[in-house]
Amino acid sequence: MIQSGCDLIEVRDASVDFVMRGGFFAAKETLSAVDTVNLTLNRDETVAIVGESGSGKSTLGRLIIGDQKPTGGSIKIKGQEVRNLSRLVRSRLAQPVVQDPSSAMDPRWTIESLLEEPFRIHRELDSRDGAAIRDILSAVRLSETVLTRRPHELSGGQLQRVAIARALLLEPEILVCDEAVSALDASVQAEIVGLLKSIQKERHTAILFITHDLHLVPRIADRIAVMYLGQIVEIGSTQSVGGELSHPYTRALFGASPKIGRRQGKRATLQGEPPSPTNRLGGCPFHPRCSQAWNVCNSVIPALTATSDDQAVACHLVTAQNRAKLEMAAEAAK
Numbered sequence: 001m002i003q004s005g006c007d008l009i010e011v012r013d014a015s016v017d018f019v020m021r022g023g024f025f026a027a028k029e030t031l032s033a034v035d036t037v038n039l040t041l042n043r044d045e046t047v048a049i050v051g052e053s054g055s056g057k058s059t060l061g062r063l064i065i066g067d068q069k070p071t072g073g074s075i076k077i078k079g080q081e082v083r084n085l086s087r088l089v090r091s092r093l094a095q096p097v098v099q100d101p102s103s104a105m106d107p108r109w110t111i112e113s114l115l116e117e118p119f120r121i122h123r124e125l126d127s128r129d130g131a132a133i134r135d136i137l138s139a140v141r142l143s144e145t146v147l148t149r150r151p152h153e154l155s156g157g158q159l160q161r162v163a164i165a166r167a168l169l170l171e172p173e174i175l176v177c178d179e180a181v182s183a184l185d186a187s188v189q190a191e192i193v194g195l196l197k198s199i200q201k202e203r204h205t206a207i208l209f210i211t212h213d214l215h216l217v218p219r220i221a222d223r224i225a226v227m228y229l230g231q232i233v234e235i236g237s238t239q240s241v242g243g244e245l246s247h248p249y250t251r252a253l254f255g256a257s258p259k260i261g262r263r264q265g266k267r268a269t270l271q272g273e274p275p276s277p278t279n280r281l282g283g284c285p286f287h288p289r290c291s292q293a294w295n296v297c298n299s300v301i302p303a304l305t306a307t308s309d310d311q312a313v314a315c316h317l318v319t320a321q322n323r324a325k326l327e328m329a330a331e332a333a334k
């Protein structure tokens with residue numbers, strides 16, 4: 001399933017351009033942080049967004065939460081255009097879970113006050129909110145004893161649980177987890193990933209899981225979208241992405257990740273840096289770093305093309321290999 005049958009989030013040709021000015025006399029430059037991205041996300045589904053630093057993952061996450069306006073295209077949640085919704089409505093649809101929860105928490109407040117805050121913003125506190133807070137603490141497997149503590153008195157894992165609890169209080173449809181476990185130890189990462197999965201099972205929440213921790217991806221994601229210079233260059237099920245017919249960038253990116261990397265025969269490595277996002281080259285954006293690039297790659301932009309029912313790749317070579325494979329299969333079937 002390349003794109004899920006969409007009933008929750010539909011991102012269509014979404015772009016975010018930032019206009020940059022180097023100095024007073026310097027010409028303006030346009031940085032394309034997200035470039036014509038298409039993505040769907042369903043209830044009960046987790047899509048991992050992976051890619052090197054600067055590939056546009058967080059900007060895509062902010063688009064879905066509504067903290068970033070698109071310069072092109074559309075982002076719909078339950079059929080409603082996100083940019084037209086008020087902040088309050090948006091926060092009931094999509095909530096962020098960030099890497100450093102303490103940065104969003106006033107250190108002077110108790111955990112109880114921090115958990116009451118979403119209700120205070122939305123309406124007057126009422127007696128049901130105490131019960132909702134106790135329920136949410138139990139959902140994130142925290143004891144009520146944390147309520148009287150302050151953020152600095154909790155461990156990193158406990159604090160991330162409080163952040164997840166806060167994000168869940170308004171019963172959002174989607175959690176956008178942006179490097180939400182990256183700062184934690186491996187064992188705590190595994191606990192939080194397990195917690196997110198069980199919350200998803202109980203509440204049917206969709207999760208966008210933005211991460212550099214590629215080893216976590218198979219544990220949490222149903223699908224993976226690989227971003228390079230603002231574009232999705234590969235998308236598909238967790239089983240297919242990184243497999244035989246995969247983008248050279250994906251193979252290089254995942255080459256360093258034993259769990260995913262072992263699916264490919266020879267391990268590729270990622271050489272060099274991505275080109276400047278303000279100075280787009282012609283053809284495939286990955287061609288200057290691709291050891292398999294051929295003539296067409298520096299002149300024609302490859303379209304994201306299905307290689308199977310559950311994978312699409314934007315690579316001329318993969319498209320040609322897939323075509324050859326299909327022709328051979330058809331020939332053999334004659």
Ligand SMILES: Nc1ncnc2c1ncn2[C@@H]1O[C@H](COP(=O)(O)OP(=O)(O)OP(=O)(O)O)[C@@H](O)[C@H]1O
Nearest residue numbers: 018031033051052053054055056057058059060277
């Ligand atoms: N507000 C902004 N103004 C100008 N450029 C921005 C802004 N926000 C992001 N960018 C640029 O957009 C590009 C994509 O950034 P983004 O943070 O989305 O990437 P990322 O893949 O999440 O990176 P990382 O993994 O390091 O967080 C980068 O080149 C970044 O410098």
